[in-house]
Amino acid sequence: MADIILGIESSCDDTSAAVISDGYLLSNVIASQQVHKEFGGVVPELASRAHQQNIVPVVRVALDKAGVKPSDLTAIAFTRGPGLLGSLLVGTSFAKALSLSLDIPMVMVNHLQGHILANFIREEGKPVVEPSFPYLCLLVSGGNSQIVRVDSPLDYTILGQTIDDAVGEAFDKCAKMMGLGYPGGPVIDRLAKLGDPGRFHFAKPHVPGLDYSFSGIKTSLLYFVRDEMAKDPEFMEKNKEDICAGFQKALIDILMDKLIKASKQTGIREITIGGGVSANSGLRERIVAEGKKRHWKTYLPEFRFTTDNAAMIAVAGWFHYRSGERAPLDVAPVSRLADF
Ligand code: KG4
Numbered sequence: 001m002a003d004i005i006l007g008i009e010s011s012c013d014d015t016s017a018a019v020i021s022d023g024y025l026l027s028n029v030i031a032s033q034q035v036h037k038e039f040g041g042v043v044p045e046l047a048s049r050a051h052q053q054n055i056v057p058v059v060r061v062a063l064d065k066a067g068v069k070p071s072d073l074t075a076i077a078f079t080r081g082p083g084l085l086g087s088l089l090v091g092t093s094f095a096k097a098l099s100l101s102l103d104i105p106m107v108m109v110n111h112l113q114g115h116i117l118a119n120f121i122r123e124e125g126k127p128v129v130e131p132s133f134p135y136l137c138l139l140v141s142g143g144n145s146q147i148v149r150v151d152s153p154l155d156y157t158i159l160g161q162t163i164d165d166a167v168g169e170a171f172d173k174c175a176k177m178m179g180l181g182y183p184g185g186p187v188i189d190r191l192a193k194l195g196d197p198g199r200f201h202f203a204k205p206h207v208p209g210l211d212y213s214f215s216g217i218k219t220s221l222l223y224f225v226r227d228e229m230a231k232d233p234e235f236m237e238k239n240k241e242d243i244c245a246g247f248q249k250a251l252i253d254i255l256m257d258k259l260i261k262a263s264k265q266t267g268i269r270e271i272t273i274g275g276g277v278s279a280n281s282g283l284r285e286r287i288v289a290e291g292k293k294r295h296w297k298t299y300l301p302e303f304r305f306t307t308d309n310a311a312m313i314a315v316a317g318w319f320h321y322r323s324g325e326r327a328p329l330d331v332a333p334v335s336r337l338a339d340f
Helices: 044-066 085-102 111-116 167-177 184-192 215-231 235-266 281-294 310-322
Strands: 004-009 014-021 024-032 075-081 106-110 135-140 145-152 155-161 270-274 297-299
Touching: 004 044, 004 085, 004 310, 014 044, 014 310, 024 044, 024 310, 044 085, 075 085, 075 111, 075 310, 085 106, 106 111, 106 310, 111 135, 111 145, 111 270, 111 310, 135 235, 145 235, 155 235, 167 184, 167 215, 167 235, 184 235, 184 281, 215 235, 235 281, 270 281, 281 297
Parallel strands: 004 075, 075 106, 135 270, 270 297
Antiparallel strands: 004 014, 014 024, 135 145, 145 155
16 A cells, blocks of 8 residues: 655745655645745744644645545654744644544654755656765755755765855845845846846855855845945946846855865765755756766756745655654654754
């Protein structure tokens, strides 16, 4: 009999539920919370309330779309963390209640592991293109920027990570300060396509090893825009495409320099990306181009699996389930990666 896993994701501002059958996706439903837009960032208390409203209908629609009854489910996989505690609590509590009522096991998933395994979501009628182990994953999101060595679905090592801001944070904060809206990544991505990346240059950090830093470049962009605006209040409006192109290029250069270094150090040429920033068109193009040059095999997740989604949680959960892991009923969500 097939393993049918319900995945639940509620770590930040998307409520998502997905159903997979032996790794094949049957449904993936995401309710994105619009309530945060006017605040220019996610408001944790509003996020957890919205999750409470969304979770039951989202799970119901995911089951309906999959053509699966609750009694058909083998197990429930849920995001335990890292993320916003109040948001995680909604998904965790829902998973517990459903597990108790259906008398089926639960498995807990580290959200970042979901992103790392997003390339293993299989879809009927599509070729199976999966990285082989070991591979490197450039994990780039609003909360994390890491290079991860993945030796098996459940065995991974962080080789480098940001010592301050995440790259998504740099996109978001700079877009906000430049008055471009929220979330910043997609806006900067769109404007950068229209601009000249060679016109403005931003200082890059010198961080030893494979770690990243994005707070310096963020600050240098903000000072640069502030100083230019003092001279010409229309500077931003007139030059926003070139500024975004230059800024995005600098961020991609920083990411790629360390990824190339990690590949050289480990000898690993199977390369994947994951997390919200992996939707960035400049980064995707660049990773493919570098890959060709360096004889890497590159794997890019589909756009809909780059941002938060329960399909990746269900797939990661399936690996945990098959390894025999089960989550106890008194499991508590955790907000920080270090607490895993
Ligand atoms: O993985 P994610 O959905 O949420 C977590 O952080 O867990 O990532 C969200 C981040 C935001 O910072 C957003 O600006 C960024 O992903 N993002 C992008 C793009 N689309 C989303 N950054 C750059 N280019 C994009 N196209």
